[in-house]
Amino acid sequence: MxxxxxxxxxxxxxxxxxxxxxxxxxxxxxxxxxxxxxxxxxxxxxxxxxxxxxxxxxxxxxxxxxxxxxxxxxxxxxxxxxxxxxxxxxxxxxxxxxxxxxxxxxxxxxxxxxxxxxxxxxxxxxxxxxxxxxxxxHKPRFQGVRLIGFQWSPLSHELKDFLSGYMVAFQWLDYETNPEAKLLLATTDYTAADLPVAINADGTVLARPGRAALVEKMGLPSRPAAALYDVVVVGAGPSGLASAVYGASEGLKTLIVERQSPGGQAGTSSRIENYLGFPTGLSGAELAHRAWTQAVRLGAEFLPEEVTALCVQDGYKVLTLSSGAEVKTRAVVLTTGVSYRTLEVPGIDALTGAGVYYGAARTEARSCDQQDVYIVGGGNSAGQAAMYLATYARRVFIVIRGESLAASMSAYLIEQIAQTANIEILPRAKVAALRGQDHLQEVVLDNNGREEVRPARALFVFIGARPSTEWVCDQVLCDAKGYLLTGRDLVTDPRYALAWKRDREPYLLETCVPGIFAAGDSRAGAMARVASAVGEGSMAIKFVHQYLDE
Incomplete structure (x- = not known):
């Protein structure tokens, strides 16, 4: 012990x-x-x-x-x-x-x-x-899940991110560099060809486990428990978690469905310092874990699944899950958030998950010890990741196309970066190509028109976002970029006026389908801040009540 x-x-x-x-x-x-x-x-x-x-x-x-x-x-x-x-x-x-x-x-x-x-x-x-x-x-020694794998395996990276997203204490053992990993694997019926292997606290062993197997071992539900819900929240980012907290606390039978892990894009942030009430900041994972715990304690049901389709039958909303199961509900709050845009450069496809990561990828920070890493992007998420990675890496380079960070990053982060000796900004630069055998080894930069080849342990990409709404845009109206249209936008813009069929005006966060609401980053016109996402998610429940009382 x-x-x-x-x-x-x-x-x-x-x-x-x-x-x-x-x-x-x-x-x-x-x-x-x-x-x-x-x-x-x-x-x-x-x-x-x-x-x-x-x-x-x-x-x-x-x-x-x-x-x-x-x-x-x-x-x-x-x-x-x-x-x-x-x-x-x-x-x-x-x-x-x-x-x-x-x-x-x-x-x-x-x-x-x-x-x-x-x-x-x-x-x-x-x-x-x-x-x-x-x-x-905290990841205790020899307790919880022990994950054996290869550092540059995309599946190993995916499993580490999944476990850390749910705050599951696990120990990562790199098979190539950690002698303990070989000894531990020898006690199982598997070999290096079966990696990654997860050894659970109860002694059971899973080779190359999928999400369903991990979910089962974590004790999370795999199917909805009820036949009908008052409200289903799709997405467990800050806005979705806020909706679940307020829905459950106000007596609504609430289900929250999340395809990845709680927190959404904000959950990957290494440090959020401008959220009200936390003067010293906290990580996105901490914030998400607290909100998830709060929602479940108040009675919300959590389902780690992906919603693939949504339709309306006799006024009820029916959601189809990736498992084939269906969920019926009286109201829906769409808080699907956004995902990072992909970086289109030669060599990136083969290296994604093997040195190239989208978002902060906090589980990979320790592997960057005394190495050079690169961050592409100049927003707050990029700045927070730079500050976190600077704790481990020898040097952190922030690659931006503009002249400075002033137009895209908060002043407090710019000041912190300026005071951190091992962070360097590369203005008027872009990544031209990536090179490596089984993992990232070099980045090719277009630096002010000059080509430079530099060694790199890892590349973290933060180049804007796109809404995760492709599965629902055939049911509710989205703008040209895929963001969900709500409220007055549906009746003041002549292009969408015919979509709203009710005598009353749509509620502020209501989509063109009565009883389906949108909140957070995937909503057209939303502010990309954690506080505003939490506010919208909370406010959506007020409109759910008004809709249900009609």
């Missing part, structure tokens, strides 16, 4: 250190081992010993004003030893500005003011949130 994760408190004031140690043990000793250190150097020595013994570290709390090594400096160095541990700075009110600056510079997760009395209000809630987020990402 793995030892309890460690919480380490650091303060040179023995009285304060004793107080924080007492409060931490009172609340967390059942699930965590609480350690303390009287200086930054002593704490670093403790961390190195914990690392040598391969013990998990969950949380660091360090006082800012310590002689010899301030708290921020200690937390920066500690990040190199335990990059995934949550980091909290203890500070006096006078040091608040320094603490806020350190959120960006030292990538702190939070800061707390001293004194924290009563801890039930000023200490424990924050630490519980941080520890829950750490537990969701």
């Amino acid at each position: 793995e030892k309890k994760p460690v919480i380490l408190a650091v303060d040179d004031d023995l009285q304060v250190l004793g107080a924080i140690d007492r409060d931490l043990r009172s609340e967390f000793r059942r699930d965590y081992r609480v350690l303390r250190a009287g200086s930054g150097q002593e704490a670093l020595d403790t961390l190195r010993e914990l690392k040598r013994r391969e013990e998990p570290l969950a949380l660091l709390l360090a006082d800012q004003r310590m002689p010899g090594m301030e708290g921020v400096e200690f937390l920066e160095q500690a990040r190199g030893i335990y990059p995934d541990a949550k980091r909290v700075l203890l500070t006096a009110y006078a040091d608040t500005e320094a603490a806020i600056r350190a959120i960006n510079n030292a990538r702190l997760d939070h800061y707390l003011l001293k004194p924290w009395d009563p801890p039930q209000e000023l200490l424990y809630p924050t630490l519980h949130d941080l520890l829950t987020a750490w537990q969701a990402q």
Whole structure:
């Protein structure tokens, strides 16, 4: 069994250190081992010993004003030893500005003011949130799913993304570089030709598993549980999860159907820093996991399936799933989101999933350790990925066609990138070709009209998006780009006026089919921000109620 994760408190004031140690043990000793250190150097020595013994570290709390090594400096160095541990700075009110600056510079997760009395209000809630987020990402040794495969296998990459998208703790073992992988595979009935192989916590082994097999092992439902729902939400991005939370909490029998994993495109974001209420930011996966958990707790049913068709029968909406099953519902909320556009350059098809990835592909970041990686695109998603990858890669190059990032990226991200030494922007450039045998090895750049061939470990693509609505545009009206038309657009534009048949005007988020609503990035005119997607998903449930009450 793995030892309890460690919480380490650091303060040179023995009285304060004793107080924080007492409060931490009172609340967390059942699930965590609480350690303390009287200086930054002593704490670093403790961390190195914990690392040598391969013990998990969950949380660091360090006082800012310590002689010899301030708290921020200690937390920066500690990040190199335990990059995934949550980091909290203890500070006096006078040091608040320094603490806020350190959120960006030292990538702190939070800061707390001293004194924290009563801890039930000023200490424990924050630490519980941080520890829950750490537990969701933590991959314990020899527990959960162990996935053996080849680093450059597209199927291995797909399985890693699927498991991480559902916050399933798994251990990745590269067959070519990890001796443990060969020993572990030898205990099964499979060989290297059968990879990737998933070994589950209960000892069962799946060779080259498909989604259905993994879903079954994860205990997720494979078929809808009811014959009729009040509302079915198609898509589990931020808008879909918000619809599910509000639908279920307001008494509607709610089903949410998602073909990939919760969070949508936002769920792949390494760090969202401009979402209201999270001043230190959080990953898209954390946000999605919290919302999914909330929706299920409130009574929403989750189905990991793909909807392939939608039709209306006697006023009811009937959705056909990829398994062939049908779902009947009184109302539908389409929150299908968008997917990244593909990069059309020579050599990319053979390397997709083997060094070329669409979106942040956080599961591949560790494999880029001390290597050069390239990001194509200049939006916020590209900037967030660059900051995340800079933790691992030797150098991160952002390839953009324009002169600068100012036109497409938020100012806070541009400032962070400018302060990160190993991130370089390549303006007026584009990828001309990709080269490699079984994986990406070189990128060919058109850099201001000059051809350059550069070594590359990975290429991450963020070049705009297209709506995931191709399966439904034969039933509801879409614009020329495939975005779903809703509300006043259906009655004010003469091209679409004949599509609306009711005496009343369509509700704000209603499509041309009464009772079918659209929210989030796939809706025409929507703002591509997480907060607006959540707002639309919540608002859609209000209109569902109005429709059902007609």
